[in-house]
Amino acid sequence: MEPKKQDVPKGGFKAKKTLIFGIATLILLVSLSVLWFCKSNNPPKTSAKKLDKKEIFTDFSLNTFSSDVESKLLAELRICDTARVGDEFGACSPKYFKFFKLSKNKPLRDGFMLLINGIAFQDPEAKFPIRRLLIFEREGGKLVAVNKFKGNLIETREVEGSPYQDILIRFKLDQYNEKYHVLYTWNKNRYQLKQCEKLVYWDETKMKFVGGSVLASKMDSVSREVEKILVDENLVF
Numbered sequence: 603m604e605p606k607k608q609d610v611p612k613g614g615f616k617a618k619k620t621l622i623f624g625i626a627t628l629i630l631l632v633s634l635s636v637l638w639f640c641k642s643n644n645p646p647k648t649s650a651k652k653l654d655k656k657e658i659f660t661d662f663s664l665n666t667f668s669s670d671v672e673s674k675l676l677a678e679l680r681i682c683d684t685a686r687v688g689d690e691f692g693a694c695s696p697k698y699f700k701f702f703k704l705s706k707n708k709p710l711r712d713g714f715m716l717l718i719n720g721i722a723f724q725d726p727e728a729k730f731p732i733r734r735l736l737i738f739e740r741e742g743g744k745l746v747a748v749n750k751f752k753g754n755l756i757e758t759r760e761v762e763g764s765p766y767q768d769i770l771i772r773f774k775l776d777q778y779n780e781k782y783h784v785l786y787t788w789n790k791n792r793y794q795l796k797q798c799e800k801l802v803y804w805d806e807t808k809m810k811f812v813g814g815s816v817l818a819s820k821m822d823s824v825s826r827e828v829e830k831i832l833v834d835e836n837l838v839f
Contacts (some may be wrong), residue, residue, distance in 0.1 A: 643807060654760040660786075662719045665696040671710055672700065672701050679738075679743060682722075698722040702755070706765040712740040715769070717755050729776040735769075735795060748792040750839035753784075761787070773837050779804030781811065782828050797821050798828040 667673060677684050686693035697719065704713035718739065720731025723821040737749035757770035766788035775784045781799035786793040801824070802813035816824045832838045 611752050616837075626675070652752055653762060656758050659753050660700055660717055660755070662697050662700065665700050667701075672696070672699070673713070675701070675711060675719065675745075677779075702758075704737065704766065708739075708765075714738055717745075717756065729772070735771060739791070754838040756783070758784075764788065768796065770799070773832060775831070775835060775837075779811075782832070784825075784828060795825065795829050795832075798825040801828075 612631070636794040639739075659699040673684075673694055676682050676699060682698065683692045684694050689695050689697045696720070699719070700717040701710060702715040702717065703710055704715055714737075716736045718734040718736065720733045723734065725732055732752050733754040735749075735753055735755050736747055737751075738745045739748050740746070751771055751773075753771040753773040755769060756772045759768040759770070768785055768787045770783060770785050773784060775781070781800075782798055783802075783804040784798050785796045787796040788794075798816055800813065800815050801809055802811050805812045
């Protein structure tokens, strides 16, 4: 008995190969469609935005005003003598005053941080001249001092979703030979203490300042204690 012959598509092997190619093409198209659908519904993840952090080092001997806006603001505040010229003591000079913009959304005239050279307003009880940082914002057409610090601005940090930066201020307590690096954040139309990040003190045995960053586990308790010291010592107003 002769073995049964297999049915071969009309056209022989050539027709069979065409059928296989068509099926493969269909599978490829379906796969590409599924891949496109997945990508359209799951956009690629973007890396987190790196927020800007800027160290501030102010050398008043090199400081300049960028425009006449600064001079006009000092005259408005009546914080210096506009009749004095150049670097004469008491003059409205960049030797004594440096401006920083307060908000990305406001021009300098409507909001600024004013860093004042320690030699401009000397404190007879201080061992060394103490810099001051004053925060002003215009309300109802008038400049209002929303914060006053007896400290030096040493860093600014961009805050996601806010036009106001966090500011890091270094306070010096001469009678105890201590320094505190304190971070402030903008809240309810003024800067409020966020945390104390670093403590530095004078080591008599090493004859130099030592210290370091505050441990995360101690951050809250140390910050509360430092905030109390700053108020008691009239370093914040």
